[in-house]
Amino acid sequence: MTDATYKLKNLTGRKLQVFLAAADCIIPPDPGSPGGGTMETAAVVDWALNRLDPEMRALFLKFMVALDFIGVFFGGRTFKNNSMAARERQLRWTESCPLRPFRMGFFGLKSYVCMGYYTREATWPEFGYGGPHVPERAYPDTVIRGLEQGALEVAE
Amino acid sequence: MNKDYDLVIVGSGAGGGTLASRLIPLAQAGAKIAILESGPHYTRDYFTQRELEMMELLWRGGAWPTKDGAITMAAGRGVGGSTMLYTGVTFRLPDDVCGEWGVPGLTAEDLRPRFERIEEEIHVIEPGPEMVNDNNRLFKEGCEKLGYQVETIRLNVKGCQQNGFCNIGCISGGKQGTLEVQIPASVQAGIDLIPNCHVARVGERSLEVTVGKTPPGTHDGPWTPGDYAVRAKRIVLSAGAPGTPALLLRSGYGERLPALGKYFTLHPALTVYGVYPEDIKNYRGYPKTYYSPQFSEQDHYYLETAFYYPFVSTKHLGLWGRELKELMKCYNRFMTQIILNHDEALESNYIGLDAKGNPEINYTISAESVESLCRAQAQSARIFFAAGCDTVIMPCADRPVFKRGEVADADLERFISSKNYLANKTPVAAAHPQGGCRMGTDPATSVTDGRGKVHGTDWLYVSDASLFPKSSHVNPYLTIMALADRVAEELVGTSSSWA
Numbered sequence: 001m002t003d004a005t006y007k008l009k010n011l012t013g014r015k016l017q018v019f020l021a022a023a024d025c026i027i028p029p030d031p032g033s034p035g036g037g038t039m040e041t042a043a044v045v046d047w048a049l050n051r052l053d054p055e056m057r058a059l060f061l062k063f064m065v066a067l068d069f070i071g072v073f074f075g076g077r078t079f080k081n082n083s084m085a086a087r088e089r090q091l092r093w094t095e096s097c098p099l100r101p102f103r104m105g106f107f108g109l110k111s112y113v114c115m116g117y118y119t120r121e122a123t124w125p126e127f128g129y130g131g132p133h134v135p136e137r138a139y140p141d142t143v144i145r146g147l148e149q150g151a152l153e154v155a156e
Numbered sequence: 157m158n159k160d161y162d163l164v165i166v167g168s169g170a171g172g173g174t175l176a177s178r179l180i181p182l183a184q185a186g187a188k189i190a191i192l193e194s195g196p197h198y199t200r201d202y203f204t205q206r207e208l209e210m211m212e213l214l215w216r217g218g219a220w221p222t223k224d225g226a227i228t229m230a231a232g233r234g235v236g237g238s239t240m241l242y243t244g245v246t247f248r249l250p251d252d253v254c255g256e257w258g259v260p261g262l263t264a265e266d267l268r269p270r271f272e273r274i275e276e277e278i279h280v281i282e283p284g285p286e287m288v289n290d291n292n293r294l295f296k297e298g299c300e301k302l303g304y305q306v307e308t309i310r311l312n313v314k315g316c317q318q319n320g321f322c323n324i325g326c327i328s329g330g331k332q333g334t335l336e337v338q339i340p341a342s343v344q345a346g347i348d349l350i351p352n353c354h355v356a357r358v359g360e361r362s363l364e365v366t367v368g369k370t371p372p373g374t375h376d377g378p379w380t381p382g383d384y385a386v387r388a389k390r391i392v393l394s395a396g397a398p399g400t401p402a403l404l405l406r407s408g409y410g411e412r413l414p415a416l417g418k419y420f421t422l423h424p425a426l427t428v429y430g431v432y433p434e435d436i437k438n439y440r441g442y443p444k445t446y447y448s449p450q451f452s453e454q455d456h457y458y459l460e461t462a463f464y465y466p467f468v469s470t471k472h473l474g475l476w477g478r479e480l481k482e483l484m485k486c487y488n489r490f491m492t493q494i495i496l497n498h499d500e501a502l503e504s505n506y507i508g509l510d511a512k513g514n515p516e517i518n519y520t521i522s523a524e525s526v527e528s529l530c531r532a533q534a535q536s537a538r539i540f541f542a543a544g545c546d547t548v549i550m551p552c553a554d555r556p557v558f559k560r561g562e563v564a565d566a567d568l569e570r571f572i573s574s575k576n577y578l579a580n581k582t583p584v585a586a587a588h589p590q591g592g593c594r595m596g597t598d599p600a601t602s603v604t605d606g607r608g609k610v611h612g613t614d615w616l617y618v619s620d621a622s623l624f625p626k627s628s629h630v631n632p633y634l635t636i637m638a639l640a641d642r643v644a645e646e647l648v649g650t651s652s653s654w655a
Contacts, residue, residue, distance in 0.1 A: 030481065088477065100224070103581055104580050107580055128435075139204050140372035
């Protein structure tokens, strides 16, 4: 691992696999662009989780694990091992679930996936976003700038 | 460490910044005055126009949820407070709303000269045609085709370069918030500005504070990091609608002021989108120049033009999957409106404290507000279609994405209805926290008098949006500044006894 590598701290192991699987449902790949389920998206989210209140972060990560187990009811296997159709079915249920914590968890997950995807410069050509007027202006946190610009490798 | 002042202001936004500037003559005459700001001192050269990086300009990274998680609130954290992040949208408090507030001495006649003076100081202008971008032009055309009232939004800008990213910091300094106008003038006059300064508690003419380290890239204050006991003859709390009531609650004022924290309002808002056939690139040019008050009186909402960045837009759209990805490919064709509901001030909506003593927003959106937001979506859809959009996205529609002709105009109110609202799914947001230290005469139902003085004290004042007894209906910054002017008038008038 070099200095130009970002090592995931929160989204690791099972949680990373669940995140990647969910992110590909929330922002699916198409012939012109990748989906949300990439290490690059995960890294931005991981960076944001580092800055989150520790209790909220723990809740979010627990939600990822719960999402995985509940997959059994939608496709016979855990979320990350289910088919894409079963995962989508589960996420639709979660989004409108009568239990508020599930809806909150999905809202958070969806927001994080979109954050991790649409704030990276590599995705901007896909939707024609011109970005800032001052693209070269430095930012004290060089890690997030590196992740936004795709300048860092990502490792688990 | 101890610090002694004549007067200390907690907060540097519209309330605190304006108050400080009004006290400049006292500072020049030798009074010791300080502004304690919880956030860092960013300046315009810090702003990068990248939405993820600039989330740090907001409390809780831009995602401050109500306790039930149903509404996400945005509030600025740094020198300038939310004026660092607003769009400069300038409304005077409507006369009828001022009447509804029913605060003795606070009348439209009292406020008018204050508004006039402040507007001159902060360069409020009526934007000319050169500031109207495509989104705004189309909104106006859509409203006019439908016969809806449409008005120009006045803005407080000077030499605006129309960079388009007002909500994440103005890189030119054209936006004339307290960061650019009142705070520099106050500091130049000898008022101390202490950034990164968290106030834990208010004591008897004193504050317990902790100064944190200066974040990289931001400006230092005159105090080194550490804990301080700050003594002052007068203390003014301008920490914002969640911040000020929370600070008073932490300080034990809840028992003798039962209204403290209560009657909180926030203008629940939905941002809605239409897809225009051609590129309109809403992130170039000035984002907000028109609004429609057509439905304010009957249905309790304003429609304003708006602009948001890609990630934040995905939150507003409320979609995911292929539908979201395909729509986002039309990002440069998005027309955008924001619906601002005038919510009712209810005792049951209140600022409390969480287990760590931090502000907690206990707010449940009312059925009336949900109905209002739904009726507003139908009208927004009409405006989008009248402006030429071929697709609209309405979170409370039976099918959130629908095209021109798919739903008959007369059926829009049935198609977009409150049965589709679901808390924690429907993307309601807010940026106008108000109330919690409402003005009034009775300590049983209010927290301060009409000049912001906390009942039962002669040294503690409030000067921010928490003073509002009810919603302002309009974007609140100018009203906050006018109330600060009233508080300052009282402080200056009595200064011989304390300064």
